[in-house]
Amino acid sequence: MARLILLNGVPGAGKSTLARRYAGEHPLTLVLDVDLVRALLGAWQDHPADAGRLARRIALAMSAVALEQGHDVVVPQYLGRLPFVEQLAELAGEAGVPFVETVLRTPLPVAVARFTERAGTGRDAAEVAAPVDDPAALVAEADAAIRAVVAARPATVVLEDVDADPEVGYRQLLTAVAAARTSAA
Known part of the structure; x- marks a missing residue:
């Protein structure tokens, strides 16, 4: 049974x-990075709000096709607001597949260091529309927003300290996926 993760x-x-690892072990899984979809849109930087909305709609359509064909979809995305989370949950319901909603908890200094290390490498060109003056503040704001999302969606599975031991984090993800499959059956 397909899953939307x-x-x-x-x-x-x-x-x-984590998304790439999951896809590597689950053939034909769609790893859907909405920021990369947005980067496919011409002059998206000049219209960031419109580009974001369009990219999310395209991502939902792509997800629907993959789920309809029986393939898992993994969406590795920072979501600090509820609407897209709710749209993903709705899509899973319409497709009749489990929605596995997880949050990766990483110590903020580790996340800031990684984010800072990637800045200017081109790896996050699609993720950040403008240079970030204070990565620590951006990560802290993102963490607060995610905590609010989790508070509003208590079924969210929190994967703790994924960074400390990636194997443990991956096993936590597989356990969440298995539990969702069992509860949907």
């Missing part, structure tokens, strides 16, 4: 790494 977390939490 959200890997939420602050920038630098390890979402993309």
Whole structure:
């Protein structure tokens, strides 16, 4: 049975790494990075709000196709507001598949260091529309926003200290996926 898996977390939490690992072990899984979809839109930087809305709609459509074909979808995305989380949950319901909603908890200094290390490498060109003057403040604000999302969605599975031991984090993800599959059956 296909699953729609959200890997939420602050920038630098390890979402993309975990998503790639999952996809590597689950053939034909769609790893859907909404920021990369947005970067495919011409002159998106000149229209960031419109580009973000369009990218999310495209991502939902791509997800629907993959789920319809019986393939998992993993969305590694920082989501500090509820609407897109709710749209993903709604899509999973419409597709009749489990929605596995997770948040990666990473110590903020580790996330800031990773985010800072990637700045200027081109790896996050799609993620950040403008240079970030204070990465620590950006990560702290993201963490506060995610905590509010988790408070509003108590079924969210929190994957603790994924950074400390990536194997443990991956096993936590697999356990959450298995639990969602069992509860949907």
